[in-house]
Amino acid sequence: MDHPRGRQHPLLLDLLTPDFNAMDTIGTMGQDIKQIERLYDTVAREYAEAFSGEHEKKPQDQVILKRFARLIGDRRPVWDLGCGPGQTTRYLHDLGIDIFGLDLSTRLLEEARRLHPGIHFRKGDMLALDFKDHTIAGAVAFYAIVHFSEGQVRKAFREVFRVLQPGGLFLMTFHIGNETLRVEAFLGKPVQIDFMLFSPECIRNALEACGFAVNDVIEREPYPGVEYASRRGYVLAQKPHVSG
Numbered sequence: 405m406d407h408p409r410g411r412q413h414p415l416l417l418d419l420l421t422p423d424f425n426a427m428d429t430i431g432t433m434g435q436d437i438k439q440i441e442r443l444y445d446t447v448a449r450e451y452a453e454a455f456s457g458e459h460e461k462k463p464q465d466q467v468i469l470k471r472f473a474r475l476i477g478d479r480r481p482v483w484d485l486g487c488g489p490g491q492t493t494r495y496l497h498d499l500g501i502d503i504f505g506l507d508l509s510t511r512l513l514e515e516a517r518r519l520h521p522g523i524h525f526r527k528g529d530m531l532a533l534d535f536k537d538h539t540i541a542g543a544v545a546f547y548a549i550v551h552f553s554e555g556q557v558r559k560a561f562r563e564v565f566r567v568l569q570p571g572g573l574f575l576m577t578f579h580i581g582n583e584t585l586r587v588e589a590f591l592g593k594p595v596q597i598d599f600m601l602f603s604p605e606c607i608r609n610a611l612e613a614c615g616f617a618v619n620d621v622i623e624r625e626p627y628p629g630v631e632y633a634s635r636r637g638y639v640l641a642q643k644p645h646v647s648g
């Protein structure tokens with residue numbers, strides 16, 4: 405669904421024309437987790453308003469999420485990691501998936517609970533998941549790695565691999581590119597944060613290095629007027645079944 409430029413929601417317009425400065429190279433340092441948490445606490449209400457119904461405007465996301473739901477079937481539980489205001493959690497929940505949401509930001513979790521009162525959301529860190537090994541059937545992570553360095557991405561993937569049951573599925577999305585975008589205003593608030601873009605090869609290599617089998621890599625163009633104008637990547641990976 406396209407919005408004519410002049411009629412965009414002011415928050416969305418702000419999102420689509422952020423104060424981005426592309427840096428030359430991918431940041432390797434990784435950002436302080438506290439800084440990420442503060443960012444999303446600061447913009448929680450605005451983020452929820454801008455993104456809550458986004459899957460309605462993204463037909464390819466709907467196809468990919470429905471396929472994920474079919475593959476998961478009645479296996480449980482599934483966790484939405486870096487769930488934000490819970491729009492993906494809700495979409496899968498409405499497809500019958502037994503899913504919960506986890507995020508770093510207390511304020512975003514409050515938004516998620518307010519918008520989706522029937523779903524359990526809780527605080528947690530994808531870089532140090534407090535789940536036992538081999539206990540969850542599936543995980544999704546929509547744009548949850550956008551502030552991670554490559555090293556943090558690998559750490560998060562190792563954590564997801566550790567907690568998945570054998571045969572467990574992981575669906576993740578990311579912005580495609582090779583640069584880091586330094587943002588000084590986000591959703592109308594002054595902030596200081598980097599958004600990392602990754603190549604599909606980088607994501608595939610990081611998943612395979614953890615032991616995942618990469619089943620699918622899908623790339624698409626951005627939906628004009630609906631989202632920030634970066635190409636999008638979706639990867640479906642599976643933890644192998646134990647052999648023998």
Ligand SMILES: C[S@@+](CC[C@H](N)C(=O)[O-])C[C@H]1O[C@@H](n2cnc3c(N)ncnc32)[C@H](O)[C@@H]1O
Pocket residue numbers: 437440441444455485486487488489490492506507508509512528529530531545546547548549550551
């Ligand atoms: C770009 S938002 C994506 C939110 C939501 N999945 C969506 O698609 O709109 C990134 C989310 O990841 C969360 N996040 C970032 N680092 C995290 C971490 N280490 N553990 C858990 N959540 C994290 C942020 O709080 C934020 O909600």
